[in-house]
Amino acid sequence: MKLSPNEIRDICELLQKGKPLPEKYRFLLFGDKRELELVWDGKTDETTSVVLPFQTIEHIDEPRSEKEIKLQQQLFDTAGRQVKGWADKLIWGDNKLIMSSLLYGPLRDEIEAQGGIKLIYIDPPFDVGADFSINLEIGGEEFKKEPSVIEEIAYRDTWGRGADSFLSMIYERLQLMRDLLAEDGSIYVHCDWRVSTHLRLILDELFGNDNHQNEIIWHFVKGASGDDRFGRKHQTIYWYKKSQDGQIFNREAIGVPYSAETLARARRGEARYQVSAEVLEEKGKNPGDVWSDIHPLQGNSIENTGYGTQKPEALLERIIKASSNEGDLVADFFCGAGTTLAVAEKLGRKWIGSDLGRYAIHTYRKRLIDVQRQLKKDGKQYRAFEILNLGVYERQEFVRVDGDIRAEERERIRAEKERKFKEMVLQAYKAEAVQSFRNFVGKKRDRLVAVGPLELPVSQALVEAIVEECRDKGISKADVLGFDFEMGIDFAELRKGGVDVQPKLIPRDVFDKRAIEKGQVKFYDLAxxxxxxxxxxxxxxxxxxxxxxxxxxxxxxxxxxxxxxxxxxxxxxxxxxxxxxxxxxxxxxxxxxxxxxxxxxxxxWAVDFDYESKKEVVRDEDGVEEWTGRYIFENEWQSFRTKKNRDLxxxxxxxxxxxxxxxxxxxxxxxxxxxxxxxxxxxx
Structure with a gap:
């Protein structure tokens, strides 16, 4: 580091005055000499290393045939359900916390035992105008479901400051994905003109330009054209490999047909063709990096789940066939419509998927059950899959604070935000504040009131802690307020212990001060x-x-x-x-x-005919197994509506x-x- 006396003096004066240093000192003070780097407000190399336990909510497995049970007795019980081996994982929650927990938690050993994650495909929310609203069909009419508060917060975190907040979000997550990939693994990142230039620079920085394999252009033959510019008729898919140790590329699995003219010339024996027309026809040609033969999903397609950004199965089929083998582990941490998972299952791959939207997880559940049923009908193999939550959340994740602030100040701001949030909820609920309780912050008539976190669902662990405090202190009535609740919490079962614990949904209007002042905020019971x-x-x-x-x-x-x-x-x-x-x-x-x-x-709706037969067991970081006291819902029969069949x-x-x-x-x-x-x- 070579600094002149004047530069040293200027730096000291600026630091003493609490002013930022000019950009030139970034390269003079720090040793990292990157030739090219994308810089934005809020960029940091730090990634979360938090490890949170996964809670298994549901185990879903279509029963096998009697013949298959006899052939693989060690894998299936007498009812034809998988009891051993890898179960695919569908995880609801913030993918940053999910990936950190997969990377540093006990599930990492299970992932490595499968050979590691060989392929990650992501289609992140690159459309700044997109949100979590969903169109539903009710009574033959279309209804728009507004996003939950948790989903809205996630959307604001991603796009609140425009490109800066999106880049901060994706940069940390791409670092976690890189670390989760096997050494011979690949990542495909799907984007469009809005963020493609930014993502290319980030991917070069994290994976290295030498590991860049292809910039794939997915070209739409059909599409709208404007009068003031050329029509935007393509999206971009960046393919990077993890390291120089090699990568999977199954050229023969992705061949596309040669033209009739080419095959005719080969049959005539033209000198340019070194192999016969039969070989050309069987092998097909390399599709290249401009894909015009795969069309966007149409509204009337049987694949269509109603998600606006849904990609066709043919697109994922080419990617998965190219960069993974049967039995490999594939992941998608921005599940979208669940296409990656459905195609991976059909192609005999293991998979991990995650999404923040509760309705999205439900959509995948139905889609994957349909895949299991079809594979069973066709006499093909399939795996059980599990639906998981992130269980006990650390307090620091409740209310987010700028990471650049000192630890003491950050904790003070966090506590103040949490206090104001709970005060606002209590005022809207028309409850008075109380002290000296572990979990309760208010009282409404003869009922004590607990308020769940702002950014996360109310967890099973929190509800159990509330019930335990009630029993310890002789409290018989309690309300639990939350924007969302973890899947699988059985309040009826909890009430059998003598505590009338009632969950209440906090409405979106709680952030409207005028609605609070007018007493217009309504809290709703769960179903x-x-x-x-x-x-x-x-x-x-x-x-x-x-x-x-x-x-x-x-x-x-x-x-x-x-x-x-x-x-x-x-x-x-x-x-x-x-x-x-x-x-x-x-x-x-x-x-x-x-x-x-x-x-x-x-x-x-679904039925578990022997509910307490499968205990939920978790492993800590040392590999020690412990029963949580809860049971896993084993989906043994189900009926559900589809776009094609609305009967139930x-x-x-x-x-x-x-x-x-x-x-x-x-x-x-x-x-x-x-x-x-x-x-x-x-x-x-």
Whole structure:
């Protein structure tokens, strides 16, 4: 480091005054001499190393045939369900925390035992106008589900400062992906003109320009063209390998047909062709790095799940075939519509997928069950898959604070943000603040009130801690307020211990000070499910009898104010979906209830006929296994709606059970992806 006396003096003066150093000192003071680097406000080389435990919510496995059970007795139980070997993993939560926990936690050993992750494909949210809203179908009408508060926060974190916040988000995650990849692994990053130049520089920095394999152009033959510029008819896919140790490239698995003219010339024996037309026809040609033969997904496609950024299976099929082998582990940490996972399963690959959206996880669940069913029908092999949460969250993840601030100040700001957030929620809930409790912050009449975190779902661990404190202190009634709740929390079972613990959903309006001041903020109960078990000899079946939800979104009067002549809008009020429409000629507004019956709210339901047969066991960082005291829901029968078939069976098939007492669990998932579980005891 060569600094002149004047430069040393200037640096000292600037530091003493608390002013930033000019850009030139960046290269004079620090030893990292990168020839080319993308720099933005907030860039840091630091990545999280937090390790959070994974909670297994559900185990899903279509039963095998009797023949397959006999051939592989060590893998399957007598019912044909997988009991050993790798189970694919669908994880709900922040992918930064998920990847950090995979990288540094006990699951890393399990991943390495499979040979490591050979391929990562990601299609991150490069469209600054995109959000987490989803179009749903209810009673033959389309309804737009608004994003949850947690999803909105994630969206603001990604795009709140424009490109700077997106680059900070993706930079840290790409570092984690690089470290998760096997040495001979590959990563494919899908983007478009908005961020392609930025991502190329970041990928060169993290993976090295020498490891850049291809810049693939996915060219749309059809598409809109403007009058003021050339039509934007392509997206970019960057392919990098992890290291110089080599990478998988299965040239013969991805050949595309030669033209009829080429094959005809080869058959005529023209000198330029070294092999026969038959060999050319069998092997096909290298598709090159401009792909025009794969078309974007059409709205009427059987693959279409309703996600606007969904990619066609043919695109992922080419990538997965090219850069992985059968039995390899493939990952997608921005699952989108779940296409990577579905194609990986069809091609015999193991997989890990994650997404922040609860409804997205539910969409993948249905899609992957369909894949299992089709593979079973075709006589092909498939694996069980698990749905996981991130379990116990560290307090530092509750409220985010600028990482550049000193630790003491950061902790003070975090505590102050958390305090103000809880004060605001209590005011909206019309509760008074209380002290001297471990988990409670308020009281409303004769009920104590606990408030979940701002950025994360209320966890099973937090609810169990609340119930435990109630028992310790003789408290009989408690409300738990949260923007979202982890999948699989059985409040009915928890209430059997003598504590009336009621979950309440915090509405989006809680951030509207005017709504709080006017007392207009409404908190909603979670859904209620009623089911009945029928016993015939040594067989049982379950019938759904009732289902109630208490959501609200928009409100009828607010929707009517926004209507234009000839337009309509669907809203949720008092637990009903209502279509509000304005006549184009008379301006008369009409209202039509779309949810005609309670079953209209249900999108999916499943039964575990022997609920307490599979304990949830976790391993700590030392590999020590411990039972959490919870059980995993084993999906043994299910019925769900698809875009093609909107019918829903309300009675399960009969299932044979051994004599004795059994606990049967029913899981119902509503049209928004929220789940409710009910456990019933039956004697056979």
């Amino acid at each position: 209620f499910v009623d089911a009945q078990v029928t016993v015939k000899g040594n067989t049982v079946a379950v019938e759904l009898k009732d289902f109630s939800v208490f959501y609200e979104q928009d409100g009828i009067e607010r929707a009517e104010e926004k209507l234009k002549a000839g337009s309509s809008r669907a809203v949720i009020e008092n637990g009903q979906v209502v279509k509000v429409a304005m006549d184009k000629d008379s301006d008369i507004v009409t209202r039509e209830v779309l949810t005609k019956k309670w079953s209209d709210w249900i999108d999916y 069976d309300l009675t399960s098939a009969f299932r044979e059970l051994p004599k004795g007492r059994h606990k049967i669990a029913v899981k119902v998932i509503d049209i928004f992806g929220n789940d409710t579980t009910k456990v019933m005891e039956v004697k056979v």
